[in-house]
Amino acid sequence: MSRLGAFVHRLGSPRWFFDMTKPWLAGLAIIGIALLIVGTVWGLVFAPEDYQQGNSFRIIYVHVPTAHLAEALYLAMGVAGVVLLVWRMKLADMFIAVTAPVGMAITGVALLTGAIWGKPTWGAWWVWDARTTSVLVLFFLYLGLMVLREAIPGRERAGRAVAVLAIVGTVNVPIIKYSVDWWLTLHQPSSFSLTEQPTMPVEMWLPLLVNVIGFYCSVAAVVLAGLRNEILERESDTVWVRDWLQRAQSGSGS
């Protein structure tokens, strides 16, 4: 078996994942918090104000990272949904269960900060244009995943139904991404592109890049911490979790 194959195979074991990710958690959290502090201070204090929008543009440093994350987390759940349906990997189901509320909260932040930014910039808290509406749909998709899981009896059946919704819902992500190009919207075009020069000067987009990576790392740490707890909960009857508990009680586990 190839190394990648062996890696994917072992991922199927929640215990192996739990043991392996212990050092990742602290690393992600430390890097994430450090980058968030740097990016936020940089964006609030040192970045120059926008010649059209003044200081309200500084909301970009929390709005763009959360909006990116809202889409990325949903895509990740879609991938996990495929993994669950095709390979029946329990860990994928746990990932979707843990990520849905986190994604919903992050999408909520993107919507609220967007509304707050819209007031001084567009003159309205909310505009029913393609971008804002498709992100609102994303918010309700996250909510739908959580409600669906609660509504269906039986963990396995619920998990499969949620996975299907997670997969189907991913069609919304390209709609969000291209909404500013396909339709005439009030929303400004993308701040970042892999293929084009940034439209902002470097002293504006560099702190944004720092904050985007900071949000990704911090939220990855949150999801990972939740996933590790979910593993403990679901495997609490197994010998390895009981062993782990004993070690945790004697102060050497974590």
Next chain:
Amino acid sequence: MNDFMTFLQMGGHGLYVWLAYGIAWAVLIVLATRPILARRRFLAMHGSCPERKGSSE
């Protein structure tokens, strides 16, 4: 002090900027606290394993 007030006012956009950042920080803090509390709850609930009952303390 005056500089700091100007910074807080954000050229008249202070309310919008600080509200947006406040919401973002509050949600991040809640998200980061939840798994820590959940871990504590799990440890408290499974604090005394069946095999260990009576052996500790």
